[in-house]
Amino acid sequence: MGRGTAAPRRHVVIVGGGVAAAETLLALRAAPRGGALDVTLVAPNEQLEYRPLAVLEPFGPAPTRRYPLAAIAADGDAALVRGTLQAVDGAARAIMLGDGSRISYDVLVVAAGARRRPALARAETFLDAAGGADLRRLVGELDDGAVRSVAFVVPPGSGWALPLYELTLLTAHHARERGLRDVELTVVTHEPQPLAIVAGDGGAAVARLLDDAGVRVLHGRRVCGHDGRTVELEPPGDGPLLADRVVALPQLVGPAIDGLPADAEGFVHVDDHMRVPGLDGVYAVGDATTFPVKQGGLATQQADLAAALIARVAGPDASPRARLRSILLTGDEPLYLQALIEGARCVASSASRTPPWSPPQKIAARYLAPYLDGLGG
Structure with missing residues (x-):
């Protein structure tokens, strides 16, 4: 490559319409080299639903928090495609959607969630x-x-x-x-x-x-x-x-996507860096993976790790340990819980009546939490 020749822009495709997908997009754009990536967000839904507050619904009016994915994609300078992932062609570096269309990728992040x-x-x-x-x-x-x-x-x-x-x-x-x-x-x-x-x-x-x-x-x-x-x-x-x-x-049942290695329940296999074994440039994060704990905050940490590796910057520790943060609603004062998780085992934990993290969102996401907080969510 001669002097003055720009490096080719890589195309990152993020599949999913939940917190892990949104965090991946925001984390990529926050990276020093994130602006050099072309990003496409593929999601079947029109809105990001903030589900942790669903527990309040049986007891009276509960705040419904929904955020248009079109606005999130626009803020993240990403193209938005409505569609459902059906298959991954690793050799051709392309995904197939439910309507039969194909999208090529240089890097793919699968954040398709789980089925109930x-x-x-x-x-x-x-x-x-x-x-x-x-x-x-x-x-x-x-x-x-x-x-x-x-x-x-x-x-x-x-x-x-x-x-x-x-x-x-x-x-x-x-x-x-x-x-x-x-x-x-x-x-x-x-x-x-x-x-x-x-x-x-x-x-x-x-x-x-x-x-x-x-x-x-x-x-x-x-x-x-x-x-x-x-x-x-x-x-x-x-x-x-x-x-x-x-x-x-x-x-919970995994998405069981054709072309991705999965366990018997359809959850996508990943290594400690959230890479899908045997498929170059393919990552999976969140509830879609074989990671045994399906919690929003942990899913966003996985997204941050994948984004750092994609943007090729120093990112989060790739240790199998992750920090779980969650808020337990009780009807009285909430209880703030933290735990250091290794695999499916708790190494240490704590509880507090005052929030140890900021903003004190139910899903403690590095980029998504302050983003939603800025929207009044």
């Missing part, structure tokens, strides 16, 4: 399309006295259990505020302890909140069935668990 499926028959599935309406009806039945006992279930494969604990604590708070007596709330979790991913000081703080709220916790147990009254447990324990209603987190 009900974990239990005859249970209300929290965080599904109809979950808000179903749970509002459940709260109304508690108020009317038609329901006196509820079991909240964390099944294997749910990816991130904190919303279920929030829902339990918010339900307990609602019952106290309404003066509802003799309401029995039980958490059944396959985990060895409540919210085991923050085991240590953080997990102990969560356990105290549940105990103070009068919530019974059955840990190390799985729900095998529910006939409308009796909850079948494995191992069974000392006696039957009776519940008028059961609320369960969904199980």
